[in-house]
Amino acid sequence: MAEQKLIKLKINEREVQVPQGTLVIEATRRIGTEVPSFCYYPGLSLQAACRMCLVEVEKAPKLQTACTMVATEGMIVRTDTEQVRQARKYMLEFLLTNHPLDCPVCDKGGECELQDMVFRYGADSSRFVEEKIHRPEEKWSELVYYDAPRCILCFRCVRVCDEGMDVKALGVGMRGANSVIIPNRQDHLECEECGMCIDICPVGALTSGTYRYKTRPWEMAYVSTVCTHCSNGCKTTLSVRNHEILRSNNRDLSGINKDFLCVKGRFGFDFTKHAERIKQPMIRKGDKLYPVSWEEAAQAAATRLKEVYDAGGDAIGFIGSNRTSNEENYLLQRLARATFGTNNIDHHRTADYTGLITALGERAGDSLLTMEQLYQSKAVLLVGNDPTNQNPLAGWQIRSGIRHHGTKLFVINSNEIKLKRKATQFVKVETGQEAAALRWLAHEEGQFAPELVEQLVQLKAGLEAESDVAVVFGAEISGASIAALVAFGSKLPGKTRYMALGDYANSRGAADMGVSTGATEGWARGGERCRRCIWRGTFRRGDCSARCFRFEIAREDALHGAWRLCKFARCSGYGRFA
C-alpha cells in the first residue's frame, strides 16, 4: 500500500498532522475539537447545505465550511472565535424559522441533534415573528413518516437512500423556504424500507411507524446484541422498555456494520412477542400436542432416546439449527458424538463452509474474508447469491467500496440481481450454471455458448489484472465447485480471500461447532492432526478427555478399539478407547 503523505496545520493554535486530502472537519475531530454539523455525514457526498460548520481560516476573507474545505499544509483554522460562535447562533435561528418547537412530543426529543445544538450554541429567543409555515405530517409507508416542518433540509436521507442503499427513493421538491423531501411515488414510498433514512435524520422529520409516540429515549434500556436474521452478523442495539423491544438501531456505529442495518435488522424483532411463538415444550399424546414442563420434556426425550440407542445407536439422528447459539450447537454435537457415539448430525445448510475450509486447507487461517476487507477490496468476484436481499451488509460493503475507492465488481449470476447496476462486468448464466462457469474459469472445462465463453474470458482477464481479490459466493456453490473456485482464486495475483454467504444468523456458527457430518467443531476432521491442543489426554469412547474435545478423531480411532497415540500435534498422551 502506498504511503500516505501527511500534512501539518494548526487548529486553535494546536498543531495537527493529518493525511493529505483530509477535510478540515475531520482534522478537528481528530483532536477532539467539535465543529457542529448537520448535513455533513462521513461516507456520504458533501452537501454544504446547513452552514453549521463555519470556521475561520486565516487569510480567507469569509468564514468557510469545514465540511467541504480540504486541509492544506500550514493552514491556520480557528473554531471558537466570537465570529464563529455568532455564525452558529444565526444559522440555528434560521433553521428554527419554520421548525415547530414541539420537542416535548417529538420522537426525537432527547436525542435530537438540533435540540442539542440549540442548547449549546443557540439563542434563547428568536427574532422571527412571522407565522411558521405548517404542513401536515405524511405517512409514506407503514414504516416511514415525514413531518416537513421539522425537516432542516440537510439531505442526509436523500443521500443515504441514493448513495448508500442505491434505491434513490427520496428527492427534494419545491424551492427555497418551501423545499421539502418527497417520496418516489408521489404520496408514498416504494423502496426497501431499510429505515436508514429515519435513523440518519438528525431531527424528528422522519419517524418510524413501529416506534413513534411509544416512549421517550430516557425511558428505555439499551441492549447491544447481534441481528437474528442473515449470517452477516450486524451488531444492533435494542431499545427495551418493560421487557418489550421497541426499536433496533446501531447509533454508536460499533460492530462490523457501523451505521448500517437492513430492514430485517432494524424492524424484524416483533417475532419475539408473536402470539404463535412456542414458549414451552410440548409432548404429543395421540393427535394433539400438550404443553409440559422442561423437566417432563427432557425426561420423555431421554427415555425414548435411550430405547432407540439400546436398540442400536445409529438409528438416532440430530438436527441442529443455524438460529441457535454456538454454545447450544456445540452441546448438541457433543451429545450426538460423545454420548450417543453417532455422526448422524446435520442442520439446514445454506452455504458450504465445510467445503470452503476443506478447499482452502492450510490457507484457511488467513484466507477468509472479513466484512472490512470486503469493503477495502480493489476487486470483488460475486458468484451466485443476491446480497441486496439475502446478505444486505455484504451488499452495503460492496457498494461502499465501489463508491469510496472504485472497487471493481465482477458478478456471475443466473438472476438479474440489483448489484448488476454497480458491476464492472456481469455474466449471466443459466439457472444452476454458476458452478459450471467456475469450472470453466478454473480448468477451462465444459461447453458453453461462444458469447458466454467470451464473457468468461473477459471476466478472467479483468480479475487477473487486479490484486487482492475478494471472492464472495452463495449457496449455489458447494463441494467440488468451491474447490474449482479456490483453484481459480489461487492463480490470481496478490491475496485472494473468500467469503461464503449463509442465510441464517448462525449459519457459520453451526458449521464451526460441527453440527454436520463433515467436520467436528473447530474444523478438525477424522484422522487430521489438531494444531491447537496443548493438553495430554486419555480417551473414552467417542470422547477425548483432553480439553480440546476433538471427538470425531477420538471416535474414529475408538472404532478400532485400541490404545493409540493421540494424534493431536502437541498432545502426546496415549488414549485408551473403551
Ligand code: SF4
Ligand atoms: S427506508 Fe431505506 S430505501 Fe426507503 S427511502 Fe428510506 S433509506 Fe430509502
Ligand code: SF4
Ligand atoms: S428529513 Fe431529516 S435527513 Fe432528510 S433532509 Fe430533512 S432533516 Fe435531513
Ligand code: SF4
Ligand atoms: S444485513 Fe443481515 S445481519 Fe445485518 S441487519 Fe440485515 S439481516 Fe441482520
Ligand code: FES
Ligand atoms: S455540515 Fe458543513 S455545511 Fe452542513
